[in-house]
Amino acid sequence: MKAPAAPADPVGATPFSVQIRAASHDQHTEAENSGFMSDLLGGRLGREAYARYTEQLWFVYRALEESAHTLAGDPVAGPFVRPELFRVAEIERDLAHLRGAGWRGSVGALPATLAYTARIEECARTWPAGYVAHHYTRYLGxxxxxxxxxDAAERAWGFARKGDGVRFYVFEDVANPAAFKREYRALLDAVAADGLEKARIVEECNRAFAFNGAVFRELGAEFGPAA
Ligand code: HEM
Structure with missing residues (x-):
């Protein structure tokens, strides 16, 4: 559902937000059409599959947000650290609704999720520009x-509109998501990185999409209609 890829830009005149979007276009289409996502959107999965997916998100956003605090003062990643995006508290409310108050006792990361979070943590520790790629891939999505x-989850499993179970998707503190995304793209365009570093960020974004794809594949193996 993303706009078509922009043409190649050998002289670097294209804004970085357009470059990164164009470079991840094909992987985005793949993610949207992955078996697990199609089954989820098509209402073909049980609530347990959704709960298991939400669990994986908990691990991913903990990695993103625990690092966010240390990166807030970083010249490259710092401007992207926006508390109104933080999701961990919302995911925890969703998991309590999905699994009950004792959800922490049974939560478990899939192997693909462990690899994904390890890479986010590594970027946060050693390469803040790489962290930006992971931040973009998740939060802008x-x-x-x-x-x-x-919307699909509310319909499939009867959650109250924007209520417990789907709070992860509700950004209470972002009053105007379209305006927020415009500002976010302006931050990308102003990122303090040269052309080579921007190419590395784009590559890391492709890696981030690949990690998401791997998580979907493992979830699909566990929960797809064929599983
Ligand atoms: C069924 C699943 C998905 C649907 C229906 C979907 C749909 C969309 C839509 C409608 C947009 C807005 C495009 C625009 O503003 O023109 C978008 C943007 C985006 N999506 Fe997804 N998406 C899905 C899965 C994912 C996944 C799994 C990821 C990565 C983890 C992702 C990452 C992004 C990103 C980074 C953007 C922002 C692109 C930009 O404007 O720079 N999406 N998606």
């Missing part, structure tokens, strides 16, 4: 397609 997923 959540502000966009996340709303489609919320």
């Amino acid at each position: 959540d502000l966009s397609g996340g709303q489609i997923i919320r």
